[in-house]
Amino acid sequence: MSQTASVWVVLxxxxxxxxxxxxNDRLFGVVPLPTNAKSLAVRLAELVVLYFLAGGIGLLFERRAGQVAAQGWEFYAVTGSLFIVLAFPGFTWRYLMKHRH
Known part of the structure; x- marks a missing residue:
């Protein structure tokens, strides 16, 4: 896989x-919870875990392409902010739109 394709896959x-x-109302999309509704705190905790999982996939692609570059706190601040921006459509759908039940 080319580096350009790797970037698009990670995105x-x-x-x-x-x-x-x-x-969804399952933990990580797989594990059913005893209650039917997840709280916002559980969703945010999931978001943090999935941020590191997506970053790990990016790290695997980077390792396969060559030497892994050292990253400072700035990198994690920017990628964390990008991840939160990418989560905006889901947050909007869940909390800001009216749903008929």
Whole structure:
């Protein structure tokens, strides 16, 4: 896979991972919870775990392409902010739109 394709795959994985907590009521989309509704705190905790999972996939692609570059706090601040921005469609759908039940 080319480096350009790797970048697009990581961005697609990040987009799906950022919205996953908001589009279902299961933990990580797999584990059913005893209550039918997830709280916002659980969704945000899922978001943090999925951020690191998507970052790990990006790290695997980077390792396969060559030497892994050292990252400072600035990198994590920017990518964390990007991940939150990618989660905006799911957050909007879950909390800001009216749904008929």
């Amino acid at each position: 697609l994985v990040a987009l799906v991972a950022a919205n996953l907590p908001f589009f």
